Amino acid sequence: MDSTENVILSGKKITKRFGGLTALSEVDFDVRRGEIVGLIGPNGSGKTTLFNVISGIYDPENGDLFFGNRKITSMSPHKRACLGIGRTFQIVRPLAGLNLIENVATGVLYGREKKTGAREARERALEILSFTGLSDRASKLPGELILEDRKRLEIARALALHPELLLLDEVFAGLNKTEIGAAIDLTFRIREEYGTTIFMIEHVMKAIMSTCSRIIVLNFGIKLTEGSPDEVANHPEVISAYLGGAYAKC
Amino acid sequence: MNKYYPAALAILIILLAAFPAIGPEVYYLSFMFSVFMYVILASSWNFIGGYAGYLSFGHAAFFGIGAFATAKMATVFQLPPLLTMLASIPAGGIAALIALIVGYPCLKIRGPYFSVVTLCFAFVVDLAVKNIEYLGGAEGLWMKFMDLPEKTARTIMYEAMLLLMVITLAASWFLGRSRFGTGLTAIRSDEEVAETMAVPTAMLKIKAFVLSAFFPGVAGGLFAYYLGYIHADAVFSINISILIVLMAMFGGGGTWLGPIIGAVILTVVNEGLSTFAQAEIARIIYGGLFIVVTIFMPNGIIDFFRKRGG
Ligand SMILES: Nc1ncnc2c1ncn2[C@@H]1O[C@H](COP(=O)(O)OP(=O)(O)OP(=O)(O)O)[C@@H](O)[C@H]1O
Ligand SMILES: [Mg+2]
Numbered sequence: 001m002d003s004t005e006n007v008i009l010s011g012k013k014i015t016k017r018f019g020g021l022t023a024l025s026e027v028d029f030d031v032r033r034g035e036i037v038g039l040i041g042p043n044g045s046g047k048t049t050l051f052n053v054i055s056g057i058y059d060p061e062n063g064d065l066f067f068g069n070r071k072i073t074s075m076s077p078h079k080r081a082c083l084g085i086g087r088t089f090q091i092v093r094p095l096a097g098l099n100l101i102e103n104v105a106t107g108v109l110y111g112r113e114k115k116t117g118a119r120e121a122r123e124r125a126l127e128i129l130s131f132t133g134l135s136d137r138a139s140k141l142p143g144e145l146i147l148e149d150r151k152r153l154e155i156a157r158a159l160a161l162h163p164e165l166l167l168l169d170e171v172f173a174g175l176n177k178t179e180i181g182a183a184i185d186l187t188f189r190i191r192e193e194y195g196t197t198i199f200m201i202e203h204v205m206k207a208i209m210s211t212c213s214r215i216i217v218l219n220f221g222i223k224l225t226e227g228s229p230d231e232v233a234n235h236p237e238v239i240s241a242y243l244g245g246a247y248a249k250c
Numbered sequence: 251m252n253k254y255y256p257a258a259l260a261i262l263i264i265l266l267a268a269f270p271a272i273g274p275e276v277y278y279l280s281f282m283f284s285v286f287m288y289v290i291l292a293s294s295w296n297f298i299g300g301y302a303g304y305l306s307f308g309h310a311a312f313f314g315i316g317a318f319a320t321a322k323m324a325t326v327f328q329l330p331p332l333l334t335m336l337a338s339i340p341a342g343g344i345a346a347l348i349a350l351i352v353g354y355p356c357l358k359i360r361g362p363y364f365s366v367v368t369l370c371f372a373f374v375v376d377l378a379v380k381n382i383e384y385l386g387g388a389e390g391l392w393m394k395f396m397d398l399p400e401k402t403a404r405t406i407m408y409e410a411m412l413l414l415m416v417i418t419l420a421a422s423w424f425l426g427r428s429r430f431g432t433g434l435t436a437i438r439s440d441e442e443v444a445e446t447m448a449v450p451t452a453m454l455k456i457k458a459f460v461l462s463a464f465f466p467g468v469a470g471g472l473f474a475y476y477l478g479y480i481h482a483d484a485v486f487s488i489n490i491s492i493l494i495v496l497m498a499m500f501g502g503g504g505t506w507l508g509p510i511i512g513a514v515i516l517t518v519v520n521e522g523l524s525t526f527a528q529a530e531i532a533r534i535i536y537g538g539l540f541i542v543v544t545i546f547m548p549n550g551i552i553d554f555f556r557k558r559g560g
Contacts, residue, residue, distance in 0.1 A: 055446055081448035095439035106436045109429045110448035118427055161448055 006032045007066075008165055008197050009054065009085075014063035016049055016221075023049040025221045026063070031165070036191065036198040038208045040232075041218035042241060047201045048090055050218070051167050054199075055087045056080045067165070084112050086163030088154035090170045090201070094142030100153060101125045101138050107160025125160065131193070132156040132186065148179045155186065159194065166190065168200040172207045180207055187211050209233070217241070266412055270405040279404045281521060283476065286411040288517045290418045290469045291490075292497035292509035297422070297462035299495065300503030301431055302455055303438030304357070305365045308372025309494045312345040312463040314485035316470030318379060319344045321391040321480045331396040331475075335410055338471020345467025346460045353459040358452045360441055369491075376486035390481030393474065407476045414472065418465045419510070425461075426506045434458055435504065489529065492536055493520065500543050502550025511552060 009031040016024040023046045031037050039047050052058045054065065056077035064073045072080055086107075095103045104125035108115050115121045129135045132152045137145065142153055151171045158166055172183050184207055190196050202208045208215060208229065215232045217224040219241040225232065232238055270279060291313060299305050319341035324334040356367040379385045396403040425431045433454045436444035441451050474480040493516065501512025523532040547554040 057442060057446070076450075077442075077445040078448050078450045081446055087446055089443070093440055093443045095436055095443060097439050098435060102432070102435070106432055106444070106449065107447040109432055110450075112448075116429055118429070118432075121429075121432075157443075157447060 006034075008033045008068060009199070010066045011050075011054070012064045012066075014050070014053060014060050014065070016046070016053055016058055016060045023221050024053065024060070024218075027218070027221070027223050029216055029223065029226070031197060031199050033197055034191070034195075035214060036187065036200065036212050038212035038215040038229075039199065039201045039218065040203070040208060040215060041224070045218040046221040047218055048169055049221075051087060051169055051199075051201065054080075054167060055085060078110070081111065081161055081163075084161065084164035085167065086111075086158035086161045086165070086196075087167040088151075088158050088169055088171055090173070092142075092150045092154050094150065094153050094157065096142055099139050099141055100129055100134055100156070103142065103153065104128050104156050104160045107157055111161030111163075113162050128156050128159050131189075132159070133182075147174055151175070151183070152186075155190070159190065159196075162194065163196055166194075166196045166198050168198060168202075170201050170203060172202055172204040175204075180204060183207070184211055263412075263416055267409065270408055276401060276404050279401075279408050281517075283404075283408050283411050284521075285514055285517045286408075286415040287469050287473060288493070288497060288513040288520075289510050290411075290415050291466050291494045292501070292513040293418050293422045293506075294462045294465040295494045296498045296503055296505075296509045297425060297434070297458045298455070299462075300498055300505070300509065301425070301434035301438060302458050303504070304455060304459070305495060306368040306459070306462070306491075307365050307495060308368035308370070308375075308491050309462070309466060310486055310488070310490035311368075311372040311375045312349060313466040313470040313473070313490065314375065314379070314482065315345045315348055316341040316467030317474035317480050317485045318385055318391070318470075319467070320471030321393050321474045322385065324393050324475070325391060334393065334475050335407075335472065338468045338475070341471040342464045342467035345470070346464040349460045349463030350456065353456050357455040357459060360451075372486065372488065372491055376482055379482045379486065386480070386482075390479055390484075391474075392479050395475075395478040407472065411469070411472050411476075414465070414468055419506075421461070421465070422506055422509075430454065430457070438504065489533060489536070492533075492540070496536055496540055496543065500539070500547075500550060502552040505550070505552060508550045508552050512550065515551075 007030045011027060011029045013026040013028060014024050015026055027050065041047050049058065053060050056075060059074065064071060066072065067083055067085065095106065101122055105121040108121045108124045115124060126135060126138060129138050132155055134149060134152055134156060137149060142150060145153065155171060172180050175183060187198060191198060212229060214226060215229055216226040217232060217238050224237055224241060225235050291309065295306060295309050316338060320334065320338045323329065323337040329337055352367065352371050356363045380388055433449045436447065436449050437451050437454060445451050470485060477484065497512035497516045498509040500516060501510065502508025523535060
C-alpha cells in the first residue's frame with residue numbers, strides 16, 4: 001500500500017541519557033526492507049548508542065522502537081536477536097576461548113534457524129564461515145586472527161542468526177584499501193544471499209558512498225539530516241559538524 | 251574422539267560395580283563411596299560453575315538439604331531401607347526447588363552477586379538447621395540403618411552411589427554436547443554477546459543452577475543414610491563447598507573429564523589430610539591450593555598437561 005509497510009525498523013523519538021549526558025535526543029528514523037542505510041556522525045555523536053538501544057543492550061529513557069509492526073522497546077536482547085536483529089561490535093567481541101566454528105554455531109543453534117543438532121549446527125556454521133572467507137581458519141581461536149578476520153568473524157557471528165536486519169558497527173575501520181574493497185563486496189553479497197537489510201555505522205567515506213542508498217547523520221545525539229549520499233555529502237550542516245568535530249579533537 | 255572410549259567407559263563402570271565382589275575391606279568401600287560422591291558433587295557444580303562460569307560457593311548447602319530432607323522423611327514416615335534410599339530422589343527435588351528460589355533473583359542479574367549470595371545462603375542454611383529443633387537442631391538426626399551384615403549394607407550403598415554417579419556423568423556428558431551446553435559456554439565467554447546471539451541467558455543459568463543442585467541433593471540423601479546419623483557440621487561445612495569448587499576447577503571446569511579427575515585426586519588428598527592433619531590445617535592447604543590453581547592452571551590440570559604435552 002504505502003511505504004510504511006516496507007519499514008523493517010523504526011525509532012520514534014528515541015532518547016538515551018547517561019547521567020547528565022544526553023547521548024541520543026528524540027531521534028526518529030526508519031529503515032526499509034532491503035535497504036543498505038548508513039549512519040554517520042562525528043566521534044561521540046551517539047551512533048553506537050543507537051545500535052545498543054536497537055539491539056536491547058540499553059533501554060531508552062524515552063521513545064519507541066518497532067521491528068516490522070512489533071513494538072520491541074522493552075524486549076530483552078535475546079528475543080530481538082531471535083526475531084532477526086543481528087549485530088556486530090565496534091570493538092570486536094568474539095566468544096573468546098571458543099573456536100570459530102563454536103562461535104558461529106552458537107548463533108545457529110539459538111537464532112532464527114533454530115537448529116537443534118550439534119552436527120547440523122556445525123555444518124551450517126562452516127557454510128557461514130566459508131561465505132565470510134574464514135573456512136580455512138575454522139578451528140582457530142579468535143585471538144589467533146588478524147584484525148580483518150576478526151571483523152569478518154563479527155559478521156559471521158551475526159549472520160549465524162540468519163538476521164532480517166544486520167547492524168554493522170564500523171566493520172571497515174582499520175582495514176586497508178584492498179580489505180575495504182573485499183568488505184564492500186561482502187556487504188552486497190550478504191544482502192543478496194541472505195536477503196538481509198543492512199544498517200551500518202561507518203567513518204570510511206568510500207565504503208559509505210559506494211554501499212548506502214540512504215544516510216542518516218547524527219551530531220551530539222541529534223539527527224542532523226538524512227538523504228542520499230550526495231545530498232548528505234553536500235549538506236552545509238554536515239560539513240560544519242565534521243569540521244567542528246575535527247577542531248574539537250585538536 | 252576415540253571410538254573405543256565408550257567401550258572403555260562401560261568396562262570401567264562394570265569393574266567398579268563388581269569391585270565389592272572381590273571382598274575388599276569395608277574401609278575401601280567407604281573410600282570409593284566418597285570418591286563417587288565427590289565426583290557427583292564436582293560434576294554437578296560444573297553445570298553452573300564450569301560451563302556457565304557462575305561460581306557457586308555454597309554448593310554444600312544442596313548436599314546438606316538433600317541429606318536432612320531424606321533423614322526427616324525417613325523418620326517421619328518410618329521408611330524401610332529401600333524406600334529411604336529412594337526418598338533421596340524427592341530430597342534432590344527439594345534441593346533443586348530451593349536452588350530455583352535462591353537462584354532466580356540473583357541469576358537474573360549478571361555478575362558476581364551470585365557467588366556472594368550462594369556463599370551467604372550456605373551459612374544461613376547451616377545456622378537455620380542447627381537452630382530448628384524439628385530438623386534435629388544441635389543434636390542432629392538419627393536414622394535406622396539396614397538390618398543387614400555391615401558389609402552387605404555397605405555394598406548396597408556403594409552400588410547406589412555408583413549408580414547415581416553414572417547417571418550424573420551421563421547427564422553431564424549430554425549437557426556438554428547439547429545446545430544447552432553451548433549456550434552456557436557462550437555465557438561464560440561473554441554474557442552480553444551471548445544475549446545478542448539469541449541465547450536466553452537468564453533462563454539457561456537458572457536451569458543449569460537447578461540441575462546442579464538436584465544431583466548433590468540426592469547424593470546428600472544417600473550420604474545421610476550411609477552415616478545413619480546426620481548433623482549440620484557433617485554436610486554444611488564451608489570446607490565441603492570449597493572442596494567442590496576446587497575439585498572442578500583443579501581438574502578443569504567446563505569440561506566433562508575435568509571435575510572427575512579433580513574429584514578423584516582431591517578425595518585422595520582429602521583422605522590423607524583428614525587422617526594426618528587438623529581441619530584448620532586442611533582449610534589452609536585448600537586455600538593455598540585454590541590460589542595456585544587459579545594462578546597457574548586457570549583451565550585446570552587437564553588443559554595444563556595437554557598444553558605441556560604440545
Ligand atoms: N555506557 C556508557 N556510559 C556513559 N556514557 C556513555 C556510555 N556509552 C556511550 N557513552 C557516551 O555517549 C556518547 C555517545 O557515544 P557513542 O559510543 O554512541 O558514540 P559514537 O557515535 O559511536 O562514537 P565513535 O564514532 O567514536 O564510535 C559519548 O559521549 C560517550 O562517551
Ligand atoms: Mg561508535
